[in-house]
Amino acid sequence: MTKKQDNSAGKMQVSRRDALKLGLSATIAASVFGGNARIVMAADGQVLKVANPAFNQDWSPLRGGGVPYRWNSIWWAAPMYFDEKGEIHPYVFTSWTPSEGGKVWTFKLDPKATFSDGSKITAKDVQGSWNVSAMPNTKNQRADQVLAKVTGYADVSAGKATEISGIATPDEGTVVVTLSETDPIFFMRVANHIAPITKASQSRGKDGEEVQDWYMPDSKAVYSGPFKLTKIDLDAGKLTFEPNDKFFGPKPKLARIEITSIEDNVTATSLIKSGEFNAHTELITSTIVQDLGKEFSDGPLIPTSQHFWFNTSRAPMDDPKVRQALIMAIDRNGLIKASYPDGPHKKTDQVINSVPGADNSGFEPYPYDPAKAKALLKESKYGGPERLPKLLFVGVSGPAIQAAAQFIAEQWRQNLGITAVDMKPQQDSYAGPDQNAVQIFRDDVGTRVPDAVSYLQGSIASTSSNAQNKMGGYKNAKVDSALAEAATKAADDPKRVALAQEAQKAFREDYAFIPWYAQAMSRWATKSVKGIDKNLDWQVAKPWEISIG
Incomplete structure (x- = not known):
């Protein structure tokens, strides 16, 4: 059953939603309802107008993820x-x-x-x-x-x-x-x-369970963050937030934040270019820099990275020489140019990045050496490209990822003579027993705390989901023991970082992944929007500082 808290859109709610889904401009959609989508200044101040990529039906701040989570910081306080x-x-x-x-x-x-x-x-x-x-x-x-x-x-x-x-x-x-x-x-x-x-x-109810719709304005909810939810219309996909005048922190600079659902990225891009919106929840396109400018997608690097992981238990990845050959046959400078030539993401050589312990001096990147790669493949138990089974990529789901995977496949063809390569977008289709049919998983790893040990525990430790489910039960005793010892050290103990770096170097020698990029946390806002920088947890760090001008 669809929830509805604001009836201001009247009987035409569904038509308005359909108009936006069909790609009509917000100006046209608004004119049907007597609105004016181009206004970004309220009578009493500045308005942040956000395009949201989904018609989310659940905005509870207790879900810990999903698209609505991106905006938790504007209306809820954290420890x-x-x-x-x-x-x-x-x-x-x-x-x-x-x-x-x-x-x-x-x-x-x-x-x-x-x-x-x-x-x-x-x-x-x-x-x-x-x-x-x-x-x-x-x-x-x-x-x-x-x-x-x-x-x-x-x-x-x-x-x-x-x-x-x-x-x-x-x-x-x-x-x-x-x-x-x-x-x-x-x-x-x-x-x-x-x-x-x-x-x-x-x-929370007397039974300990979450109370349904407790966060809605009609439930007389109270909020702990700098803004409070004043209107929500889930059918129309629209939420309105206004300043919390009882907020114990700095006074918010905005008069209002309006979030409107627009599912099509092309439409959202057009509306932002026209000035009808000035921000987006999470706009990911291969031409974002060309379409909306460098500043729109610019942002700090966060401890999240994307790589191509090898299933080390699946032939031919069960042979270390094959893995090494496949990695050394790739020009990774060309890989980042093929996928994100204008950013915002940056090439990385290692798993650890954007946290204390990123080893930019002591870590040796994988070299690009086609001749050595060809020799290693010949030395492997497969003897050359003719006896290799078909190599299957999964997680190849977007334009930039497709460009990267195709670049890798072409490098293998040119430098190693490998032509039997297939690519699939879905990862979930290869869970469980079917996972063993896959040799290469494209996926991200990261941490929500700026700590190298946490980063590696969630990505290369044998207990991590990545090692167990993407890398075919990968395990290296040196990696695990170094991380276990590091986890007992204080956050500011140099040994904590040193042990994490040891673990990463031990992992490097297993040749178990193709390093790709460190992720930038985009502003997803036009140049006029200030103070909307996000942190490693995908949250606007200081929402009270957002302003337009």
Whole structure:
């Protein structure tokens, strides 16, 4: 059943939605309803007009992912937050102190922190927000990235309990968290909007479950961030946010934020070029720089990268010499030029990037050496290209990815004589038993904390989903032991980074991936929009700073 909170569009809601889906301009669609989509200045100030790529029917801030998650920071506060440079800042929490070897963390709340109704944000609200985020029926996609190491989280996430036993609230301004194992960077894990701070009495029912539609204006919801949701019409795909005058942080500069669903990227690009919109949630096209200018897609590099991963258990990738030959036959400078010649993403040689520990001096990139590659392929147990099975890529789903995969295939043809290559867009179709039919997975890896150990634990450690599901059960004892030891070191201990770099070098020698690019977190806003820089968690770091002019 479709939810509807704002009837201002009247009986023509579906027609308006259909008009936008069909690619009609927002000016035409608005004129049908007596609106004026070109206005970006409200009578009382500036308006950010955002094109959203989907008609999302669920805007709960507790989902931990999805398209709506990109805007969590404008209407919800977090314990702490990272800015676009990866530096951590206090927010609802003003201090964080570890004890007992990093197994117990004490967080102090800002006594000035309030909700949009003026009521105080308390430790119980934090506790309740984390508890409801952990409940399996809430379906928070990434709650485990924040809370997995908290004592009692596993019981709640498995449906065996409704309260995380490791979270205590000795007073209204203090939260004490006990972990099941030492984690020196736990404070970094909570510095995001994956499980934002809500008024627990509204978001959580007596049974511990999330209350349906609790965040809607008609539910008299209160908000913790710099803006509050004032209108939502899911049929029309439109949301309106206005400043929260009780926000305990800096006063927002915008008068309003309007988010309107436009599913077609070509239409969205045209509307932005015409000035009818000035921002987008996540616009990804191969010609974005040419269409909207370098500044629109420009942004800081974040600890997320895209690579082509080898299934090391699948022939012919089970032969290290074949893997090495396939990598050395590729001019990776040409690879980035073929896929993102104008950016915003940047070529990378290693897994670690955009975090402390990116080893730009001690790490040796894979060389481009066609002659050596040809010799290695001949030395392999396959003896040459004629006896190789067909090489199957999956995850080749967009123009830039297609360009990259085709470049790789052409390099293999020219330098190694390999012609049997196939490409498929879907990764999910090759889950489970069918996964073994695939030799090359294109996928991203990354971390939501600026930490090299976390980055590698989620990408090349044998326990990672990437190693198990994309790389055919890849395991290197040197990698695992170095990361296990590194994880016990404090965030500022040089040994933490040094051990991560050792793990990465050990992984390099297995020749198990084709490095591609480090990802830039695009502004997705026109040149006139200021202060909309995003952080490593895909959130606008300081939404109160957004302005137009």
